[in-house]
Amino acid sequence: MLYLGPKRHKANTLTGDQPGIDWAQHFAERANQARDARLVQYYQAGMVTVDTPIKDVPLLAIDFETTGFEPEKDGILSIGVVPMTLQRISSNKARHWLLKPKFHLTESSVVIHGITHNDIAAAPDITSMLDELLSYMAGSVAVVHFRGIERPFLQATLLDRLGEGIDFPVIDTMELEARLHRSKPPGLLDKLLGRQPVSIRLADSRRRYGLPDYRPHHAVTDALASAELLQAQIADRFSPDTPIAELWK
């Protein structure tokens, strides 16, 4: 993962990753500032308060396939969403959209996600399904594996199309994995012995919890994979009563 974080835009900065943010309050403010009706409606749906236990939080696992890693230069090819709670993953309510990115497909990205020019020739622009996507997201906390993609890409894309961005809390299963395996930097001994750090990639993390191997790079499958990983992580080392503030970013 080479992504180095989004470049901050002056008017519409992302609030995520600022410590101790109160997303419920932030959503209320955003609802007043937003101009696009769809965004206003999204923010008005509100967000759970910081002390809500994870077992009571509506969640939505999200995965994007993109043309590259830079939100300003690359575009979204497909979106997969899977609604879930800590108890059940509603894969029966999963949705998948192919989108026409604003930018060109590169050969190397085709190799990764298998989505070709033909596939997206007839695909719609994100603005035509934004309603649906936002209604899935409304009121739920997003679940992603590596938070450097979905939020910045949606932010950049909406900024481009609507002239205003979007901001929302995410639970990053990769970051939860990093808390366990990257809590301290590798010591001298580790370096001398050439010890590799534990991989926190999606597939490797899943194997540690006995989760099955899935073929990667299909947006719904990847979203499902993160959804299952989150259930496993919480079952492994968090109480179902853990306040959401300890988990989201």
Add this chain to the structure above:
Amino acid sequence: MQIEQIEILEFLKRHSPFQELPEETQVQVASQIEISYFKAGTPILSFGQSLDALYLIRSGAVETYRRNGDLYNRLSEGGIFAEQGLLRSKTVRFPASALEDTLLYLIPATLFDELFENHDLFADYVMVSDEERRKAVPQRQTDANELMTSKVNTLIGREPVTLTTDASVRDAAITMQHESVSSLLVLQPETQAEANRDGKINLIAGIITDRDIRNRLVAPGLPFDTAIGDIMTRELVTIQHHQFVFEAMLIMLRHNVHHLPVMKQGRPIGVIAISDIVRYESKNSLFVVSSIFRQQSVTELQALSQDVKACFVRMVNEDANSHMIGSAMAVIGRSFKQRLLELAEEQLGPPPVPYCFLALGSMAREEQLIVTDQDNALILHNDFDARQHDVYFKQLADFVCDGLAACGYTYCTGGIMATNPKWRQPLQVWQKYFRDWIDNPSPERLLHSSIFFDIAGVWGKVEWAEQLNKDMVRHASRSKRFLASMARNALLRTPPLGFFKDFVMENDGRQNNSLNIKRRGTAPLADLIRVHALASGCEQQNSFQRLKHIINAKLIPPGRAEDIRDALEVIAMARIRHQAIALQAGEEPDNNVAPEHLSDFERRNLKEAFQVLSNAQKYLKFRYQGG
């Protein structure tokens, strides 16, 4: 229709009863599934809880229980549960919990009803095959202490034989003769009437035994028509049905009685005699060993082979592990050899020069089972002169090997027996053999000699065997070429590629109905463990002890040796259970295991164990290449 649940659909297509559904129904099922994860040890369903779904195991393992807490079923990937509850009251009948970290697919109850209604194969699978699928569910492991003791009710062979107090002693004797019993329970006449009415016996007046008739009727000279009520034993010593066999034995000793009525809820359900306990104990390996040393001839020893089989079956049923069973069988085999050698020396006279009788292979490793051939050899004193002494040792070897064959240890087809002059040699020749194997190795030359690298003395100068082993290990661990040759041979026998519901997939794609679990499993494991053991300078013979040594020596990457140990246990126990089942069915035990006779759980464990073996072989190849 666009299908988003590709992974789920693919999974359904691989497992009954979903793979038998039409494609559009599979898609429908896949698109309605919900998913839930459970960490190992956590409850999934509790009794009486309302059910809204059929549970399908995507990965992991689940145990279901009866209400009383007994294990009902153990399921793995592709297994379904909660179907009984869905079919009846839509509440949980068999509580379930995760045995391993488990991912579950939940198929909504409404969809389940629809599938059950419209698809006969699905309905059949859910209804009929439940019993079938549960066959050979291994019982939950409990601690060995509890398992090594049995309850007295297991000794009861029949309902108690009864008479009333007014019957004559002659009647009693006739009844006892007729029923082949050595005791009768004596009831009051009115109780007998009640018993006939209720089918139950409520009150016992006493017990009458062979000994009572002898001591209280014949000896004092009373007439045969004396009522049994007059000579019976009135002070009844009894035992409860749930007490242990050893308690029965203690009670008999303390009260000096040979018969104990077994009581359940205040009424007798049978009588156990001291002979029942003796018969039970005779299946104990210690008993078998001690009786081996009491036999006076080969014919008498031969008669014990049934006891050996019974002992094997008993240990399996008592959930002993493969190490316990392997070493018990090795001790028994060793005892046969020792007793045969004693008998041979009685017959042939003392040996002209000292010797050491050797056990090789599985007996030396203490991994012997019931289907085994004899691998043995003789080390003779260096003063041995063939012209002068070999007549004696040839006779000795013939006596022992023929005796072993008579007792069920078939002749070694490879001729590795003391009867072969090549393997009946003085110590210095043996030292030369080993030096030669180690210093001038080639895979071909070592092909038939790996068995000599599992060596143990059983009789005579056993210290020679120890010395030989010590020297051998010291040289072997330093010879790269030798280790490479041994490693090459250890790769000749490979595990199967896949292990499916009713066939074994071979590496060339062929499908077989069964596999030789020794040749494809335990033997290659023992081979590869031996190579690592020799490389690490380990003087132990047993594979589990060798693995401990390998772990301590840090010879292979952390965790690998533990995986190999678990794989060995899984494969060895599958082989042992297979043989015990054959013995109990009165069949000739062998090593050919058919996957269709295994439970889902055993199959899956075996599959994983074979995978460990395969990986361990790859590593062996890499670790000891060249040289």
